[in-house]
Amino acid sequence: MIATNTGGARLIRYGGVRENLMDLQAVLVEPAGVLVGSERSLRKDNTGLIWAQLLCGTFGAFGVVSRATLKLHPIQRQSATALVAVPDTKAAIHLMCELEAEFGEMISAFEGLSAGALDAVRQHQKNVTVPFQTTPSYAVLVEVSSAIPPGRGLDLEAMMMAWLERRMEAGDLEDAVVDKPAQLWRIRHSVSEAVQSLGKILAFDLAVSRSQFAEFRDAALQLVAEIVPAAIACDFGHLGDGGVHLNLVVPAETAPEKIAQLRDAVYDLTVLRFEGSNSAEHGIGPYNEGYYRRYADPQTRRLATLLKGRFDPSGLLGNVHLG
Known part of the structure; x- marks a missing residue:
């Protein structure tokens, strides 16, 4: 580590x-x-x-x-967790700014989940429940926590519920589910295994500035649609710090040269246009050594x-x- x-x-x-x-x-x-x-x-x-x-x-x-x-x-003594449906990543970024204004340093997670990622969990993780009746276009897993024990003048669950109600009235979100943290985190932690069950995976570990995240994701998905139209995007990741695991399920018969073209295009987009990182968390390794020399x-x-x-x-x- x-x-x-x-x-x-x-x-x-x-x-x-x-x-x-x-x-x-x-x-x-x-x-x-x-x-x-x-x-x-x-x-x-x-x-x-x-x-x-x-x-x-x-x-x-x-x-x-x-x-x-x-x-x-310090060990966190209380927390509140919600899975929130939003129309797109631009709305997710706006919601994150609103969350920071309300909870400040108590924010401990803000994880993005695309419709493809949620559908993969729904289809291939039968012991994990995705609580929305209809899969939203995008969702975020929000967690706030504090080392202050309950009963000391701070009630995070009540604060979270009140904040969600205000954001719902303002039209910043489409739906929200507040549940036990373990239940909602199971969805997030099940994504990788669920996506692997869909077929051949082309995985990217990327990061861009948060302010450009929505524009970057739209541009990346447009590239995918142009180069490998049949690919399914199952992206998820650490939206709160600009990180994204852009996992693409591609048909097994996809030509290797198409895979190489798509990989080059996504990395060029990330690094050259959006000044991001082509290896946000997982290091270089021999597989990506050529891209290290490239960028x-x-x-x-x-x-x-x-x-x-x-x-x-x-x-x-x-x-x-x-x-």
Whole structure:
């Protein structure tokens, strides 16, 4: 997790691993077996190079993390969760802004779910109930939470219900279901397995700025329709931080050159037009190494080559050439 700086469904509240990494120790291969880093776990240290920041998110290419200290957060004593149907992603982004204005730092998740993702769960996860009678065009899973125990002047469920009623009256949403968190989160966590049951998957792990998310998604789906018209979009992900798992179900007989064309087009759209990331959470890996070379700026690649040559001259670590 440290090597890939992984995120997660509650990144909007807690950040990724990098934001929660206080200190680490790692073993180098050059000089062989040398231990670097510390166990001081200081919250403030501006004395120069910090190994935790150098090694986090570099895919294990410079050293092997052997010990780490992570920041802890208070246990949340109460929460309120809702699955909200909206007409499109533009409405979802507007709803998120309204949620932030109402709940501020108590927001712990804002997860987007397309109609294709919800239909996949409905069809292939018989033990999971999608509560809408008709599948909405788009839905968001909203969670707010607090470390303040119930009965101390804060009632999140009542606040959530009142906020949803106001948003319904304002026309910001089409429907909403408030249920036990575990029931609604089962829908979100079932998407990946359900989509895999539909057939051949072409998966993208992308991120753009939140303000451009709706425009980006529309443009991406338009590309998909032009290049592989029969593809079914089952996208979902961390809408609160601009991340999306754009999973496409493509016919098994789709030509490899069409797959390659679609992959290139979606990545170019993400990085070149919307200045986003073609690997938001899952790192590079050998499969996407060519795209790393395609999009990484020359100075970053040059510096990565210098560091790799210094820390791992024999190429023993990692499986990606960062230069």
